[in-house]
Amino acid sequence: MKRFASFAALLSPASALMLIGFVLPMAWLFRLSLDRAVEGGVLIPDLTPANYVQFVHDKFYLAILGRTLVLGVVVSFFTLLCAYPIALFLFRTRSRWRGILAVLTISPMLVSSVVRTFSWMAILGDRGLVNHALLALGLIDHPLALMNNMLGVTIGLVQIEMPVMILALIAGLSRLDPTLEEAAQTLGARPWRAFVRVTLPLSAPGIILGCLVTFVQVMSSFVTPTLLGGGRVYVMATTIYEEALETLNWPLAATISIILILVFGLCALFYERIGGRWQR
Amino acid sequence: MDQSLAARGRAGPLKRDSALPPVSVGYLALRGVTKRYGEAPPVVSGCDLDVARGEFITLLGPSGCGKTTMLRIIAGLVVPSSGQVLLGGEDITARPVHARNIGLVFQNYALFPHLSAERNIAFGLDMRGIRGRRARDRIARALGLVRLGDFGQRMPRELSGGQQQRVALARALVIEPAILLLDEPLSNLDAKLRDELRAEIREIQIRLGITALFVTHDQAEALTMSDRVAVMNHGRLEQVGTPTEIYEHPASPFVAGFVGRTNHLSATVESSDAGGSILVSSGLRFAAPEPLRVNQSTTVMIRPHRMRLSRLPGPSRDGINAVPAAIRRIVFAGDMIQYEADAAGTILLIENQTSSHPDQGVSAGDQVFVEWPVSDTLVFAEQ
Numbered sequence: 071m072k073r074f075a076s077f078a079a080l081l082s083p084a085s086a087l088m089l090i091g092f093v094l095p096m097a098w099l100f101r102l103s104l105d106r107a108v109e110g111g112v113l114i115p116d117l118t119p120a121n122y123v124q125f126v127h128d129k130f131y132l133a134i135l136g137r138t139l140v141l142g143v144v145v146s147f148f149t150l151l152c153a154y155p156i157a158l159f160l161f162r163t164r165s166r167w168r169g170i171l172a173v174l175t176i177s178p179m180l181v182s183s184v185v186r187t188f189s190w191m192a193i194l195g196d197r198g199l200v201n202h203a204l205l206a207l208g209l210i211d212h213p214l215a216l217m218n219n220m221l222g223v224t225i226g227l228v229q230i231e232m233p234v235m236i237l238a239l240i241a242g243l244s245r246l247d248p249t250l251e252e253a254a255q256t257l258g259a260r261p262w263r264a265f266v267r268v269t270l271p272l273s274a275p276g277i278i279l280g281c282l283v284t285f286v287q288v289m290s291s292f293v294t295p296t297l298l299g300g301g302r303v304y305v306m307a308t309t310i311y312e313e314a315l316e317t318l319n320w321p322l323a324a325t326i327s328i329i330l331i332l333v334f335g336l337c338a339l340f341y342e343r344i345g346g347r348w349q350r
Numbered sequence: 351m352d353q354s355l356a357a358r359g360r361a362g363p364l365k366r367d368s369a370l371p372p373v374s375v376g377y378l379a380l381r382g383v384t385k386r387y388g389e390a391p392p393v394v395s396g397c398d399l400d401v402a403r404g405e406f407i408t409l410l411g412p413s414g415c416g417k418t419t420m421l422r423i424i425a426g427l428v429v430p431s432s433g434q435v436l437l438g439g440e441d442i443t444a445r446p447v448h449a450r451n452i453g454l455v456f457q458n459y460a461l462f463p464h465l466s467a468e469r470n471i472a473f474g475l476d477m478r479g480i481r482g483r484r485a486r487d488r489i490a491r492a493l494g495l496v497r498l499g500d501f502g503q504r505m506p507r508e509l510s511g512g513q514q515q516r517v518a519l520a521r522a523l524v525i526e527p528a529i530l531l532l533d534e535p536l537s538n539l540d541a542k543l544r545d546e547l548r549a550e551i552r553e554i555q556i557r558l559g560i561t562a563l564f565v566t567h568d569q570a571e572a573l574t575m576s577d578r579v580a581v582m583n584h585g586r587l588e589q590v591g592t593p594t595e596i597y598e599h600p601a602s603p604f605v606a607g608f609v610g611r612t613n614h615l616s617a618t619v620e621s622s623d624a625g626g627s628i629l630v631s632s633g634l635r636f637a638a639p640e641p642l643r644v645n646q647s648t649t650v651m652i653r654p655h656r657m658r659l660s661r662l663p664g665p666s667r668d669g670i671n672a673v674p675a676a677i678r679r680i681v682f683a684g685d686m687i688q689y690e691a692d693a694a695g696t697i698l699l700i701e702n703q704t705s706s707h708p709d710q711g712v713s714a715g716d717q718v719f720v721e722w723p724v725s726d727t728l729v730f731a732e733q
Contacts, residue, residue, distance in 0.1 A: 252427055253460040255447040257474035257525060264448075267473070271464050 096331070103324035111318030121325035131309070135329065138305040141220070141295075142285040145227045149235045149284050150277060152228060157239035157276075158269075162248070172240075176233040183230050187297045190226040191217060194298070218300030226298045227288055234287070235280040242276015282341050286334055306330050376400025376436075377561055378424070378529055383433035385419055385585075393419045394430070395585040401529075401563065406555050408564045410572040411582035412608065417565045420582070421531050424563065426450050437528055448477070453522030457534040459514040461506040467493070467517045468502035474525035492520040495554060512543045519551065523558065530555070530562040536571065548575055569609045573597065581605045603730045606651040613657075613698050615650040617729075619643060626724065633694030636671040638727045647732040654701040656726040659689060659712055660719045672721045673698075677714050691720055 103121055106114040125131045160172050178186060193199045194216035201213040216222055246269065254264035292307040299308070306326060314323035378401040386392040394416040401407050409417040422428040424435055426447035435443045442450060461470050471492050475485045493499050496516035506514055515535055522530060532551070536544045552575045555562045566572055572579045573593040580590040581604070589601035600606035607614065617631035619642045627642040628635060629650060642648065660672065675693035682688075682704075689700040689712070698720055712718060 247458065247460065249456050249458060249460040250462060252447070253454065253456060253462070254473065255427075256425055256450075256452050256454040257521065258448050258451070258477035259473075260446075260448050263477070268462055272462075 099324045099327055103321055103328050105321040105324075107319045107321050111320070113320060121322050122329075124322070125325055125329060131326070134304050134306060134309050135333075137220075137303075138289055139333070141223065141227070141305060142288040145224055145231060145288045146281040146284040148224065148228045149231045150281060153232050153235035153239055153280070154277075156232075157236045157243060160236070161240055161243040161246070175236050178230070179233045184293050184297075186230055187226055187294045190222070190229070190298060194222050194225065217298050218302055220299075220303055222298040222300075223295050223303050223305075226294045227291060230291075230294060231284045231287060235284055238280030238283060239273065239276040242273050242279060245275075246272050278341065278344055282337055286337060289330065289333060377403040377405075377438060378563070379434075379436040380420075380424075381434040381436065383420070383423060383430050383435065385416075385423060385428060386431050392431070392585050394423065397433070397585075397587050399580060399587060399590065401561060403561055404559045406552065406562045406564065406575060406577045408566060408572040408576040408579045409582055410566060410569060410579050410609070413567055415582040416585040417567075417582045418533055419585075421533050421563065421565045424529070425452050425454050425531055451525065451528045453525060453527030453530045455515070455518050455522050455530070455532045455535045457537055459506070459511075459518045459538075461514055461518055461521070463506050465506075466502065467498065467504050467506070467509065467520075470506070470517055471502075471521045471524050474521060478525065488524055492524040495523065496520045496550075511539050512547060515539065515547065516550075519554070523554070523560070527560070530560050532562065532564045534566055535564075537566070537568070544571075551575070573609070579609075581608060583608070600651070600728065603649045603651060606728055606730075611654050611699065611701070613652045613654060615652075615696060617648050617650045619646045619648065627729075629727075629729070632696060634673045634696060636673060636727065637724045638729045639725050640729065642729065642731065649730045649732060651728040651730070652698075652722055652726060654688070654699040655703075657698065657700040657720055657722040658702060659691075659700060660721050661712075662719070669724050670721050671724055671727065672719045675718060675720045677712055677716045677718060680712070680714060691718065693720060 104117050104119070106116045106118060106120060108114060156175060160168065160175065163171070165171070191198070195201070196213040198216070200216060201210075204210045205213065216225070250268050250272070251261075251264045254268045255261065259267060290307055291305070292311065295303050295305045295308050296311075299305075307330075310323045310326050310330075313319045313326065376399070378399075380397050380399040383394055383397045384392050385394040397420060399407075409420060411417045419428055423430050426442070426445060430443065433443075434441055437450070461467075462473065465473070468489055471489045472485055475481070475488060480488070489502070490499070493502055496519050498513060498516050498520070501509065501513060501517075504513075506517070509517065515538075518535070535551070536547055539547065548571060551562075551564075564571075564575060573596070576593060578590060578592055579596045581588045581596060583604050589596060589605045591599075591601075596605060596609050600609065603614075606612050615631045615634070617629040617634075620628045620630045620635070622628070622641045622644055624641055626637055626639050628637055629642075629648065631650065638650070659677075673693045675691035675698060677689055678692050678697070679690040680687065681690075685704055687702050687704050689702075691698045691700060700720060
């Protein structure tokens with residue numbers, strides 16, 4: 071009993087914070103999603119699932135959900151592809167620059183994603199670095215559409231998510247015994263096969279964690295889709311913003327938020343299931 | 351190919367007729383193998399070693415002596431700076447690890463944690479394209495060999511250290527490697543298990559007739575398991591020989607000091623003739639079996655178990671050295687009794703079997719004589 075009391079005492083600050091900062095606003099958001107709004111943003115208190123029904127029946131909103139999910143999967147995949155070699159190198163290298171390289175790798179996190187997105191606009195724009203160089207070399211006649219579309223959003227998000235992915239992968243690899251790959255090689259595996267059969271499966275916990283974090287962050291990303299999408303790429307977060315601040319339909323914005331949270335919940339559940347299998 | 355076979359065929363009779371020392375090439379042969387990292391002194395330096403087919407050879411040495419690097423060079427995990435590695439007469443120095451057909455057992459087992467014992471063992475077979483029924487038969491046999499018949503389905507984390515190392519051994523053996531390399535495989539196990547597995551590894555090695563190279567810093571392991579022992583120090587091979595040779599006729603003070611306990615004295619040659627020499631070491635006089643240069647500085651080593659105590663001033667019998675000493679301490683260790691004696695300032699350690707030397711009624715403070723056969727006085731001239 072005394073034990074329980076001390077547990078409760080230790081948990082109370084965190085519990086209080088979670089209650090005030092998360093649970094109550096969520097409850098309020100859910101309550102809001104059951105209200106109705108009429109033209110002009112007038113809020114009518116109600117208890118109706120109408121907004122949810124509207125979301126599920128409207129192809130426009132379903133397409134946004136689908137696009138956001140696809141963006142999350144695609145960005146996670148390419149982020150993993152770009153981040154894995156770097157993480158593996160940082161894990162394996164015995165160089166004295168290792169610490170500095172690791173800090174450099176995650177240093178983009180020191181810069182706001184707004185700034186990073188703006189620099190991508192300078193690179194990917196019609197008169198940006200890439201198009202300018204390609205035009206000057208005579209390789210293309212017209213600038214390539216590298217932004218104001220899904221491609222631009224994807225490129226920007228992959229770069230922005232890489233540091234987090236690398237950190238997750240290094241954390242996953244750190245439990246890997248380097249002699250395992252040597253053992254595989256002595257048993258006749260070429261380096262590539264040793265990697266595929268031993269290192270890759272054993273780094274799965276890091277891969278799953280990194281992909282989950284990236285996916286969730288992409289699903290809720292707002293700045294990059296807004297700026298690099300040029301107002302033409304609609305995802306969940308931008309739609310919530312529009313419904314709330316432009317259409318002034320707060321109940322619908324709340325509904326979309328709740329649906330996004332449900333997706334996160336499903337991800338967490340999935341991680342519990344899959345992640346549990348790989349835990350020692 | 352034919353040519354090299356013919357050449358090897360001729361090498362036999364030639365070798366016997368020649369007055370020169372035999373230059374037979376071992377099944378595994380190292381030729382001037384050296385490994386250096388940057389400007390530091392080489393980790394392995396000019397090592398020559400020949401291992402016969404079916405032989406169990408141990409690389410013995412203190413940590414940092416280069417024995418593990420040597421094993422990794424043979425496995426192909428480390429590329430030597432110079433020198434050659436030959437296996438079955440073929441130069442494999444430049445051959446990559448996966449093409450060497452080598453079984454390697456690691457100190458930390460290195461089992462694949464995501465695969466069951468069976469699938470760990472299947473790995474090497476799979477890499478060789480052996481799957482299905484043929485693979486299952488061989489895996490079952492390998493598991494039987496290490497007495498883990500019923501443990502195939504277990505994951506490594508569900509096995510004890512000893513069982514994990516047995517699986518690792520089965521995994522290395524199932525591919526029928528050209529040579530079995532063992533890198534301190536017993537040092538993570540407790541003493542009882544270590545003895546058990548030591549005997550088991552040796553038994554399996556003899557039964558399969560496989561060539562094995564075992565790396566250890568434990569001299570008891572080296573002496574009990576091996577056909578031959580190669581003692582390493584500072585990257586060099588100090589001596590290669592049978593356990594008896596290494597123990598009874600160490601080639602250097604290092605070998606004498608590292609293998610077994612020893613009494614260590616600095617002595618100067620006082621006189622010498624064809625029958626032997628007399629040495630002096632801070633007030634002690636004793637004889638050595640071989641002739642030496644007078645005034646030569648030497649290091650003398652005498653095994654504690656070759657010494658015994660005597661109450662009488664041994665009337666300098668032929669072939670026996672005797673020096674007066676005072677007993678300082680007596681340690682009873684069950685089957686063995688240890689005496690520490692002060693001989694004119696030099697502390698001598700004497701070890702006797704309790705059974706063959708029942709308590710002589712000696713107690714601390716007693717004045718006695720420490721005796722040992724002249725032939726057991728090992729003398730190393732100092733450079």
